[in-house]
Amino acid sequence: MPLLEIKNLTLEFISGDAAVRVLDDVSLTVDRGETVCLVGESGCGKSVTTLSITRLLPEPPARYIGGEILLGGRNVLKMPKSELRQARGGIVSYVFQEPGASLNPVIRIGKQIKEALTLHRPGQATDAEVIRLLKLVGIAAPESRMKDYPFQMSGGMQQRVMIAMALASEPDLLVADEPTTALDVTTQAQILELLRDLNRRLGMSILLITHNLGIVGDMAGRVAVMYAGQVVELSPARPLLERPLHPYTRALLAAVPKLSGNGSRLSPIAGAVPRAGHAPPGCRFAPRCAIARPECSQSVPELVEVELKRWVRCPFWQ
Amino acid sequence: MNPLLQVENLKVHFPVQHGVFSPAREFVRAVDGVSFHIEAGETLGLVGESGCGKTTLGRAIARLIEPACGRILFEREDLAVLHGAELRARRRKLQIIFQDPYGSLNPRMTVEDSIGEALDIHKLAGSASARQKRIFDLLKAVGLDLSGAPRYPHEFSGGQRQRIGIARALAVEPKLIVCDEPVSALDVSVQAQIINLLQDLQQKHGLAYLFIAHDLAVVEHISRRVMVMYLGKIVELADAEALVRSPRHPYTQALISAVPVVDRESRRPRIILPGEVPSPIHPPPGCPFHPRCPQAELACRTEVPRLRELPAGREVACHLAK
Numbered sequence: 001m002p003l004l005e006i007k008n009l010t011l012e013f014i015s016g017d018a019a020v021r022v023l024d025d026v027s028l029t030v031d032r033g034e035t036v037c038l039v040g041e042s043g044c045g046k047s048v049t050t051l052s053i054t055r056l057l058p059e060p061p062a063r064y065i066g067g068e069i070l071l072g073g074r075n076v077l078k079m080p081k082s083e084l085r086q087a088r089g090g091i092v093s094y095v096f097q098e099p100g101a102s103l104n105p106v107i108r109i110g111k112q113i114k115e116a117l118t119l120h121r122p123g124q125a126t127d128a129e130v131i132r133l134l135k136l137v138g139i140a141a142p143e144s145r146m147k148d149y150p151f152q153m154s155g156g157m158q159q160r161v162m163i164a165m166a167l168a169s170e171p172d173l174l175v176a177d178e179p180t181t182a183l184d185v186t187t188q189a190q191i192l193e194l195l196r197d198l199n200r201r202l203g204m205s206i207l208l209i210t211h212n213l214g215i216v217g218d219m220a221g222r223v224a225v226m227y228a229g230q231v232v233e234l235s236p237a238r239p240l241l242e243r244p245l246h247p248y249t250r251a252l253l254a255a256v257p258k259l260s261g262n263g264s265r266l267s268p269i270a271g272a273v274p275r276a277g278h279a280p281p282g283c284r285f286a287p288r289c290a291i292a293r294p295e296c297s298q299s300v301p302e303l304v305e306v307e308l309k310r311w312v313r314c315p316f317w318q
Numbered sequence: 319m320n321p322l323l324q325v326e327n328l329k330v331h332f333p334v335q336h337g338v339f340s341p342a343r344e345f346v347r348a349v350d351g352v353s354f355h356i357e358a359g360e361t362l363g364l365v366g367e368s369g370c371g372k373t374t375l376g377r378a379i380a381r382l383i384e385p386a387c388g389r390i391l392f393e394r395e396d397l398a399v400l401h402g403a404e405l406r407a408r409r410r411k412l413q414i415i416f417q418d419p420y421g422s423l424n425p426r427m428t429v430e431d432s433i434g435e436a437l438d439i440h441k442l443a444g445s446a447s448a449r450q451k452r453i454f455d456l457l458k459a460v461g462l463d464l465s466g467a468p469r470y471p472h473e474f475s476g477g478q479r480q481r482i483g484i485a486r487a488l489a490v491e492p493k494l495i496v497c498d499e500p501v502s503a504l505d506v507s508v509q510a511q512i513i514n515l516l517q518d519l520q521q522k523h524g525l526a527y528l529f530i531a532h533d534l535a536v537v538e539h540i541s542r543r544v545m546v547m548y549l550g551k552i553v554e555l556a557d558a559e560a561l562v563r564s565p566r567h568p569y570t571q572a573l574i575s576a577v578p579v580v581d582r583e584s585r586r587p588r589i590i591l592p593g594e595v596p597s598p599i600h601p602p603p604g605c606p607f608h609p610r611c612p613q614a615e616l617a618c619r620t621e622v623p624r625l626r627e628l629p630a631g632r633e634v635a636c637h638l639a640k
Contacts, residue, residue: 041505041507157594185532185573186572186573186591187594188578189575189576189578189588189590212578213506213580214535214578214579215578216580217579217580218579241580241581255506255507256506256509256580257539258535258539259562259574259577259579267510268508268509268513268514272475272477272505272507272508273505273507
């Protein structure tokens with residue numbers, strides 16, 4: 001049984017009388033000890049997908065229309081509140097993009113970590129445990145650092161504190177939503193190394209959201225590519241990067257400049273990502289697709305396993 | 319041949335005040351003695367991590383920030399000493415595009431007015447009909463639909479807004495455009511559109527770019543030569559391909575190894591730098607990179623390495639580089 005299984009999840013945001021469908025038939029699994037990357041451009045629904053795992057979206061405006069989210073076999077959408085509270089942090093912890101915005105600016109970081117401990121492991125809400133966690137995420141001199149306020153730390157350090165806090169509850173799954181986007185490349189390398197190390201040492205599953213395909217190559221066991229609220233390709237990372245099957249994944253890879261590429265012209269994807277709720281009929285990528293046919297705009301393609309463990313939402317991928 | 323832009327020993331220092339009334343005794347050395355040149359029609363890339371001074375350098379060249387000292391020779395004339403109307407007239411040839419196209423467009427001006435304003439300031443459009451035609455030509459040149467002219471910035475997507483910013487810079491027929499992170503805020507699929515557009519315009523109008531970005535792959539793709547900044551100083555300058563293939567400065571080596579790459583073949587052993595960039599108020603003595611450098615020797619702690627020339631037109635500021 002996978003640790004997390006999202007099945008055909010469909011979600012709408014309601015504003016006034018209008019309902020905007022932001023997730024449409026999203027399916028995804030994360031096994032124990034596995035690192036899965038969720039890739040896509042802004043507005044494709046990656047963050048909404050991850051927030052819905054523990055129902056962190058306010059309802060309304062969010063409304064779950066269909067599908068289920070199984071966390072260790074239990075359906076999150078039917079959980080009573082008390083169990084849900086346990087799952088938040090207890091099973092799934094989050095790290096977000098902007099560590100400065102997630103930390104309380106007027107509380108020392110040691111106390112903030114202790115707060116997480118008090119909630120999930122009250123017996124171990126001690127300075128010693130805080131220090132152990134800070135050491136675990138690679139903060140030097142944790143005894144004095146725990147007395148720092150967030151502003152006294154750099155962005156990379158703050159992100160380490162966020163990860164320490166997420167680890168305080170000993171989660172099975174760490175959801176990292178663009179954890180390095182606000183950081184410099186050398187700091188990014190440090191944080192990614194830390195995540196890989198935690199995955200190896202603690203056997204913790206990681207769901208990593210990113211728009212950077214390079215990070216996918218570095219981190220992921222498997223990848224889900226999202227476009228306009230749908231998963232369009234789901235595959236082990238290596239074959240996906242070497243031989244992408246969905247036209248969108250192919251176009252995305254061709255659009256990114258590569259280090260020591262030969263300076264050849266980039267192939268951009270024409271047009272722009274459709275706004276949520278304004279998805280075209282049929283296949284959502286059809287208007288920008290290089291191999292689109294007239295029938296693509298008529299019916300929505302299904303996500304189909306076309307090769308072993310490789311799922312593609314396009315009947316013409318060959 | 320004279321280069322289009324020649325920057326000599328440029329320094330920009332910002333005073334740090336510890337109280338409202340106390341005089342500034344310390345300075346952030348944002349740009350600390352930088353020299354380089356740009357030829358007409360070429361792209362010079364500038365990379366570095368946040369706080370290294372790359373944006374300040376770009377703005378100082380356009381005199382949007384006052385340099386503390388140094389010369390900015392643009393077409394052999396020193397911009398650093400010009401003022402008022404003279405500066406404005408010279409600056410027509412030197413434009414700038416910013417990272418956030420929404421923040422740099424007036425939300426209450428239509429696209430037409432934003433672009434037209436540049437024409438009016440420099441008195442480049444004789445009649446109303448000539449002005450209109452010029453605006454339409456510019457919109458076409460950057461790939462925007464003419465129906466967009468009477469609309470406001472908020473009605474456009476990020477990529478389209480960046481096109482408007484480019485059209486406005488082009489309006490005054492510049493020779494050099496400072497591009498400050500022009501594609502960083504855009505989605506990858508749109509990023510490629512803007513990069514291609516910048517390259518097309520360069521070919522057509524013989525533009526030179528100073529292309530500032532933190533994304534090494536983007537900079538390497540668009541630039542002929544690339545310079546790397548660390549703590550206000552240039553640490554390496556080389557042909558784009560050579561820089562990526564065989565970086566000489568230990569910082570450049572770490573920077574390039576840290577970039578996550580898609581294909582496994584081009585992946586190199588990662589150099590994880592210890593610690594963080596030191597404060598530019600109290601830069602370390604000697605080589606600014608020595609506290610984090612895996613190869614630092616005794617001399618690195620005391621002597622500031624000068625940017626010196628190596629074979630094949632490379633310049634490196636490191637005692638140990640060969």
